[in-house]
C-alpha cells in the first residue's frame with residue numbers, strides 16, 4: 001500500500017467556509033480518517049499549506065488542527081512543486097486573480113463558487129485552465145446534501161412520472177447588525193465587494209437544476225434590496241448596494257417550470273432553510289437539507305375549497321418520509337474526495353470551471369432580466385479551441 005502525499009495550497013482558509021467546511025470538515029477529517037482510499041488500496045493523503053494575510057491567525061488555525069505548514073506568501077507556495085492543487089475560498093472578487101496565477105504555475109484548481117463575478121471572467125478562467133491542461137473543480141455542495149440525494153434517488157426511480165414544476169424556497173433572516181450581530185459577512189451586502197444574493201445563490205441553483213431536473217433554458221428575475229442599511233463587523237453603518245432577495249422563474253428542458261425565492265430578509269415558516277417541492281404526474285416530494293417526504297398519486301387527498309368550515313385536513317401529516325438507506329457524509333468532504341481521486345487517478349469529475357461558469361452565467365442573465373424587466377434565454381456555454389490546437393491546425 002502506497003501513500004501519495006498531495007500538497008494543497010488553501011487560500012482564504014481563515015474565512016467562514018474555508019475554516020468550517022473545507023479545512024475542518026473536509027481536509028482535516030480526511031487526514032483523521034487516514035486519507036482517501038483508492039481502488040488498488042493505495043491512499044491519498046492531503047498535505048495542506050494554509051495561506052492568508054495574517055500570520056498569527058494562520059498559525060493558530062494550523063496548530064489547532066495539527067497542520068505543519070502555513071504561509072503569507074502565495075507566490076512562494078505556487079513556486080513549490082510539492083503543492084499540486086490550488087484551492088480558493090477567498091471572497092469572490094479576489095478569486096480570479098489568484099486562480100490565474102495558480103494556472104500559470106501549473107497547479108490543478110479547486111475553488112468555491114461563484115468562480116468570478118462576471119461570466120467573461122469565469123469563462124476566461126475555464127479557458128486558461130483548459131489550455132494549460134490542468135484539472136479543475138468547483139464546489140457544488142448542495143448536490144451532496146442528503147435531502148437532494150434522496151430527491152435524485154426518487155427521480156432515478158421514476159417516482160414522479162413527468163415532472164411538471166419545482167418550487168424552491170431559500171432563506172432566513174440575516175440580522176442587520178444593530179441589536180444583534182449579522183450572521184453573514186458584510187461584504188455579502190455590498191455589490192462593489194462581490195456581494196448580492198443573485199451572484200451567490202444562482203451559482204447554486206444552476207447546478208442543482210441542471211444536474212437534477214434538466215438544463216436551464218431561460219430566466220425571469222426580480223431582485224430587491226429589502227434592507228437598505230446594515231452595520232458591519234466593526235459596528236459601522238454601511239449602505240447595502242447589493243440585492244438581498246430575488247424572486248425568479250426558470251424554464252428548463254422538458255417544459256419544467258421552476259420558481260425560486262431566495263431571501264436574506266424572510267422569517268422561516270417551513271421545515272428547513274432550503275425546501276424544494278417537486279410536483280409530477282405520479283407523485284410529489286418536498287426535500288429539505290437532510291430530509292425528504294413524498295406523496296404518491298394514490299395517497300393524494302381530495303380537498304374541496306370551503307372556507308366556511310374548519311379545515312378537515314392536516315396536510316403535513318399526509319406525506320411519507322423517504323428513509324436514509326445509507327450513511328451520508330459531509331457534502332464538501334465527499335466532493336473533495338472525488339476531486340483528489342480525479343487529480344491522482346484520472347477518475348471522472350464533471351464539476352469543472354466550465355460548469356462553474358454556468359452558475360455565473362445564470363446570475364448575470366438574471367440580473368439582466370431584472371434590469372430590463374423581461375425573460376432572457378440562457379445560451380449554451382462552451383470553450384474555444386486550444387491555442388496550441390489552432391496553431392497545429394493552421395500548419
Ligand SMILES: NC(=O)c1ccc[n+]([C@@H]2O[C@H](COP(=O)([O-])OP(=O)(O)OC[C@H]3O[C@@H](n4cnc5c(N)ncnc54)[C@H](O)[C@@H]3O)[C@@H](O)[C@H]2O)c1
Nearest residue numbers: 012013014015016017018053089090091092112113114185
Ligand atoms: N458553497 C457554499 O455553500 C458557500 C457558502 C457561503 C459562501 N460561499 C463562497 O465562499 C467564499 C467565501 O465566503 P465566506 O462566507 O467564507 O467569506 P469570509 O468573509 O468569511 O471569508 C473570506 C476569506 O477571504 C479572505 N480575504 C478577504 N479579503 C482579503 C484580502 N483583501 N486579501 C486576502 N484575503 C482576503 C479572508 O481573510 C477570508 O479568509 C465566497 O466566494 C462565497 O461566495 C460558498
